[in-house]
Amino acid sequence: MRPTCAAARGPPCAISARATDPPVITTCRRSPPRPKEPDMTARLLLTTAILAATTAAASAETLRMALKAEHPSVDPHFSRTSPGQNTASHIFEGLAGIDETLQPVPLLAEAWENIDPTTWRIRLRDGVTFHDGSTLDAQDVIATFERIPNVANSPASFESNVAAIATIEAEDDLTLLITTHEPTPDLIEQIGSVYILPSELGTEISSRDFDAGTAAIGTGPWRYGGWTPNERLTLTAFDDYWGDAPAFSDVLIRFIPNDAGRVAALIAGDVDVIDAVPAGDVPAIEGRSGAQMVAETTGRLIYLALDSDREDSPFVSAPQGGNPLQDVRVRQALSLMLDRQMISDRIMNGTATPTGQLVPEGFVGWTDQVPVPQADADAARALLAEAGYPDGFSITLHGPNNRYQNDAQILQAVSQLFARAGLTSTVEAMPSNIFFDRASQQEFSAFLGGFGTTTGSAIRGLQQVIATNDADAGTGGFNRTRFSDPEFDALVAQAAQAFDEAERDALLAQATVRAFTDQQAIIPLHFEQQIWALREGLTYDARPIERTLAQDIRPAD
Known part of the structure; x- marks a missing residue:
C-alpha cells in the first residue's frame, strides 16, 4: 500500500513502508512548549x-x-x-x-x-x-x-x-x-x-x-x-x-430557520452571508442584491428510515395485523414506489442527486453494483401482493419541517407516491428539536432522516446508520429503527479493519449491496446540494x- 504523508507546514517528512505494511507517516518539528495553567x-x-x-x-x-x-x-x-x-x-x-x-x-x-x-x-x-x-x-x-x-x-x-x-x-x-x-x-x-x-x-x-x-x-x-x-x-x-x-x-451569527427570512435578511443588507439557499430563490437573490452564489454537492444523504425491528409498530397497520415493514419485500416495494428524479426536479429544483446508496460517486465505498432505483409502481404492487398485502396498508410518515432542504415537501411527495401505489399514507412534520427527540425514542414507524458523510468514506455511515445498535461496539448510534443484519455487520467490521485498499473496497461493495439491495435497510433518496449566498x-x-x-x-x- 502506498504510504501517506500527514505532515503539513514545515520541512518535508520522512516516509518509509514496505509494500505489505500499513502506512507509515512521520515528521519532525518542535519548539519548547509554554507552561500550562494548572488552576x-x-x-x-x-x-x-x-x-x-x-x-x-x-x-x-x-x-x-x-x-x-x-x-x-x-x-x-x-x-x-x-x-x-x-x-x-x-x-x-x-x-x-x-x-x-x-x-x-x-x-x-x-x-x-x-x-x-x-x-x-x-x-x-x-x-x-x-x-x-x-x-x-x-x-x-x-x-x-x-x-x-x-x-x-x-x-x-x-x-x-x-x-x-x-x-x-x-x-x-x-x-x-x-x-x-x-x-x-x-x-x-x-x-x-x-x-x-x-x-x-x-x-x-x-x-x-x-x-x-x-x-x-x-x-x-x-x-x-x-x-x-x-x-x-x-x-x-x-x-x-x-x-x-x-x-x-468579530462574527455575528443569526439563526433564521425560515428560508424566506434568511433570503430577506441578505437582500436587505442585514447580513453578509446566508446558507441553505432554496434553489428556487437563486434568481431573485442575484437579481435584487447582486450577491454571488456558491454551490457544492455534499455527502448529506436524505433517506427514509423504516421500523423493521418490532412486531408491532405504532404508525403502520394492515388488516392482517403485525408490522409489514419487517418483510424485506415490503421495504423493497416502498423503494420502487418512489420517483427520485421527480423529487429532485420538482421538489429540489434540480439541486439534488438521486441515489440508492450511502455515499456519492467518488467517495470511498460507492459502488456501481447499486444503481439508482427507478420508479416502478407495478413491480411494487407485485411485491406487496407476494408479501401478503395485495390491498396495501396504512402508514404515517414523520419528519422535521425545518432541518433539511424542503424536508416537509419531500415528505408530502413521498406520501403521494405511496398513495398512488395503493397505500393509505399520511404525513406529520414537526420542528427538528421535537422530531429528533422522538425519533431517538423510537416513536415512529417511518421517518425522513439525513446523514452527512464528512470523511469521504462510507465506513462511518454504514457503521452508524445501518449496523446493529451496540454501545459496546460503538455501532448503530444513528440507527433509530434498530435494523439488524449480522451478515452486513460482519462485512463492515472486516472492511473497517482492512488496511489494503482493494480488500476494503470489495468488502464495502458487498456491504452496500447487502444493505441497499438485498435487505433495503433504509431507502436512500438523494444527496443535498448546499448553496450559499454572499x-x-x-x-x-x-x-x-x-x-x-x-x-x-x-x-x-
Whole structure:
C-alpha cells in the first residue's frame, strides 16, 4: 500500500513502508512548549474576564451570517449533528481536519504514524495555545477522550469515535501512543474529529458550563462571545491562533430557520452571508442584491428510515395485523414506489442527486453494483401482493419541517407516491428539536432522516446508520429503527479493519449491496446540494460538507 504523508507546514517528512505494511507517516518539528495553567478556578476567572472584554469591544470589521440550523449546545461533544459541529468548528479543533476531498489532514496533530495494525503514535502540533493562554499537550487529548462517555443526554454522541481505543498514554508532552482493540485503519478519521479541550476542565464538566461560556475554551480561530438561544451567537477573533488569522475581527451569527427570512435578511443588507439557499430563490437573490452564489454537492444523504425491528409498530397497520415493514419485500416495494428524479426536479429544483446508496460517486465505498432505483409502481404492487398485502396498508410518515432542504415537501411527495401505489399514507412534520427527540425514542414507524458523510468514506455511515445498535461496539448510534443484519455487520467490521485498499473496497461493495439491495435497510433518496449566498466583495472556500465557517470567508481582494 502506498504510504501517506500527514505532515503539513514545515520541512518535508520522512516516509518509509514496505509494500505489505500499513502506512507509515512521520515528521519532525518542535519548539519548547509554554507552561500550562494548572488552576481551574484561575482558568474560569480568566475566561470570564476575556468574555467581558469581548462583549465590551465593538468592531467595524464584523462578519454577519444567517444560518438555517442552530446548535443544541455550545458543548462541542454534546452532538455530532451538523449544526453542533458547525458551531464547534469555530471555537474548537480536533486532531485532524479535512481537505477538499474530505480526506484527513493535520490540525492539532502534526503527524501520525501507524506502527502496527493496533498501535499508533500521534505527534501534536507544538506551541498551540488555548483561549485562556495555556498550551496544548498530550494530557489535554487524554482528558478529552475520557470525557466523551460522560456527556449527559447527548442526542448524537461522540462515543463511537473513541470506542476503538484500548489504551492511550503520553510518551512526552507532545506525543501520544494509542493502542486499539482491533486493527483500525481509519482511526485518525474517527478520533480526529473529536474537539480537544484543556485538561483542567476535567472529565465531568457539564454542557451548561459551555453554554454559559465559562467552559467554552478551545484552540480555534474564534473565541466564544455569547449565545442567545433561537437568536444569535457572537464570536471574536483569537489573536494568538496558531494558524492563518481570520479575515474579520468579530462574527455575528443569526439563526433564521425560515428560508424566506434568511433570503430577506441578505437582500436587505442585514447580513453578509446566508446558507441553505432554496434553489428556487437563486434568481431573485442575484437579481435584487447582486450577491454571488456558491454551490457544492455534499455527502448529506436524505433517506427514509423504516421500523423493521418490532412486531408491532405504532404508525403502520394492515388488516392482517403485525408490522409489514419487517418483510424485506415490503421495504423493497416502498423503494420502487418512489420517483427520485421527480423529487429532485420538482421538489429540489434540480439541486439534488438521486441515489440508492450511502455515499456519492467518488467517495470511498460507492459502488456501481447499486444503481439508482427507478420508479416502478407495478413491480411494487407485485411485491406487496407476494408479501401478503395485495390491498396495501396504512402508514404515517414523520419528519422535521425545518432541518433539511424542503424536508416537509419531500415528505408530502413521498406520501403521494405511496398513495398512488395503493397505500393509505399520511404525513406529520414537526420542528427538528421535537422530531429528533422522538425519533431517538423510537416513536415512529417511518421517518425522513439525513446523514452527512464528512470523511469521504462510507465506513462511518454504514457503521452508524445501518449496523446493529451496540454501545459496546460503538455501532448503530444513528440507527433509530434498530435494523439488524449480522451478515452486513460482519462485512463492515472486516472492511473497517482492512488496511489494503482493494480488500476494503470489495468488502464495502458487498456491504452496500447487502444493505441497499438485498435487505433495503433504509431507502436512500438523494444527496443535498448546499448553496450559499454572499454579498458582493466576499469569497467563500466551500467544501462538500454541511458547514458554513467564518474562517473560510474572506474579502475578495
